[in-house]
Amino acid sequence: MNLNNKKVIITGAARGIGYEIAREFLKAGAEVALCSTTEEGAKKAKENLLKEFPSSKVYAQKTDVSKETEVQNFVDNVLKEFGGIDILVNNAGITRDTLAIRMTEQDWDAVLNVNLKGTFLMSKAVLKIMMKAKSGSIVNMSSVVGQSGNAAQANYSASKAGIIGLTKSLAKEFASRNIRVNAVAPGFVKTDMTDKLSDQIKEQTLALIPLKRFATTTDIAKAVMFLSSDDGGYITGQVLAVNGGLYI
Numbered sequence: 399m400n401l402n403n404k405k406v407i408i409t410g411a412a413r414g415i416g417y418e419i420a421r422e423f424l425k426a427g428a429e430v431a432l433c434s435t436t437e438e439g440a441k442k443a444k445e446n447l448l449k450e451f452p453s454s455k456v457y458a459q460k461t462d463v464s465k466e467t468e469v470q471n472f473v474d475n476v477l478k479e480f481g482g483i484d485i486l487v488n489n490a491g492i493t494r495d496t497l498a499i500r501m502t503e504q505d506w507d508a509v510l511n512v513n514l515k516g517t518f519l520m521s522k523a524v525l526k527i528m529m530k531a532k533s534g535s536i537v538n539m540s541s542v543v544g545q546s547g548n549a550a551q552a553n554y555s556a557s558k559a560g561i562i563g564l565t566k567s568l569a570k571e572f573a574s575r576n577i578r579v580n581a582v583a584p585g586f587v588k589t590d591m592t593d594k595l596s597d598q599i600k601e602q603t604l605a606l607i608p609l610k611r612f613a614t615t616t617d618i619a620k621a622v623m624f625l626s627s628d629d630g631g632y633i634t635g636q637v638l639a640v641n642g643g644l645y646i
């Protein structure tokens with residue numbers, strides 16, 4: 399896939415799915431700006447990406463996507479560095495899993511703030527730039543549990559279902575400006591987020607997946623690339639499930 403000189407923002411790209419999306423975009427010739435929760439995470443990700451893709455352009459900044467001033471500062475700096483933003487991937491996300499009856503207000507707020515509000519804030523800041531350019535593509539990271547629901551993930555599932563509503567609304571609002579907005583809904587992907595689940599839960603989940611394997615971060619990155627590139631140029635407001643058949 400050719401994404402030569404496309405300017406891409408990826409949130410939460412210090413590790414896991416976000417980092418792999420950054421690698422795939424750089425491989426395809428894009429320029430990548432990433433943010434993550436810690437200074438060290440952002441710095442290390444940039445260093446490692448430049449080690450692998452030495453002639454590429456990579457910008458990294460510690461940014462909490464749930465804080466509007468930090469988001470605006472990050473987007474302003476990316477614009478200064480790159481001169482434009484063609485693609486936004488809202489990938490940053492967290493979990494605070496527990497049964498609803500034990501879920502605290504803080505557990506609820508933390509997850510909704512990062513996953514849903516963060517996706518809104520970053521989209522809002524970037525959409526202003528894309529509107530002026532009359533072009534752009536946004537891909538939001540939902541989840542299979544935003545479609546199916548999941549016990550002990552009321553906050554997370556609600557945030558990921560909310561992302562689907564947000565995606566469809568923004569798609570309708572910005573289609574006339576030639577800006578497309580889609581979502582990817584991964585199933586179970588092997589990352590730090592899922593490594594903390596018990597072996598029992600992992601085995602139970604695997605038994606429910608028709609393709610009989612967990613997703614790799616590359617499986618998810620390829621779907622994000624397709625939707626955000628011109629290959630997906632007539633697709634907007636859609637949710638692409640990448641879940642091995644876990645939810646059909």
Ligand SMILES: NC(=O)c1ccc[n+]([C@@H]2O[C@H](COP(=O)([O-])OP(=O)(O)OC[C@H]3O[C@@H](n4cnc5c(N)ncnc54)[C@H](O)[C@@H]3O)[C@@H](O)[C@H]2O)c1
Binds near residue numbers: 433588
């Ligand atoms: N791993 C899975 O099985 C799976 C399944 C479905 C959806 N997802 C979604 O994919 C995305 C990436 O998941 P992952 O498994 O790579 O997670 P991960 O925990 O490995 O990485 C998450 C990244 O988000 C960043 N982040 C967290 N809070 C942030 C904040 N407030 N501001 C900026 N960055 C922040 C972290 O620094 C980290 O780089 C998430 O949105 C997650 O919900 C993951």
